[in-house]
Amino acid sequence: MAEPVRLSKLMSERGLCSRREADGYIERGLVFVDGKRVSELGTKVDPDCAIRLDNVAHVQQQQRVTILLHKPVGYVSGQPEPGYQPAVTLIRPDTQWQDGRASRAFHPAHLKGLAPAGRLDIDSTGLLVLTQDGRIAKQLIGEDSGIEKEYLVRVSGHLDDLGLARLNHGLSLDGRQLRPAKVSWQNADQLRFILKEGRKRQIRRMCELVGLKVVGLKRVRIGRVRLGELPPGRWRYLRDEESF
DSSP states (O other), rough: OOOOEHHHHHHTTSSSSHHHHHHHHHHHTEEETEEEOOOOTEEEOTTTTEEOOHHHHHHHHHHHHHHEEEEEETTEESSTTTTTTGGGOOOOOOBBBSSSSSSOHHHHHTTOEEEESSSOTOEEEEEEESSSOHHHHHHHTTTOOOOOOOEEEEEEEEOOOHHHHHHHHEEETTTEEEOEEEEHHHHHHHHEESSSSTTTHHHHHHHHHHTTTEEEEEEEEETEEEEOOOOTOOOEEEEEEEOO
């Protein structure tokens, strides 16, 4: 018989919600295990059990928003740094982008608990995801996330075929080998990077290791969601028909 596991951990692994959200649902009696309501934190269950969320929890999840922002250079993704604004300060009614499609109206409640799901350096631009939904955060930045992130990177310096091969697979950062990447020339001075991880300043450090200097970096895609025509400094809601 399999060892019992914490209910909140199992809920997170199954993608029902984040562990923190799971604890909140359990405390409020909104979780059913094999048809029985569970309301005690730390409860351990059979790893093959059936888990169901109360409809109240489903409604709450549906009300949570995910926002796509075209982050400009000069804004930090998360915690504010001296002299710099966090990207979330750009989420205002006057900066919402309307592309002619029906979109929900901005509400101040959408800022509560809104957090970046992944980072984008202060001197980088492009697609930044901010979400209230722990399921999406786990999908994008969880330890076992395999979501692709695509970047266009302007560089200076010389790169030979061996250097390009090392960018694709063969580099280590901080004593740990990087996952295989897809790196190719986009044009004479621009590389296209497709990564499945997001180590701190990863692309800039990778380029340094093969003798290149990054002069511009833009994230254009996360999973199936593209930056598209979203202008710098503007944002929109993730649409119902979109998923990463």
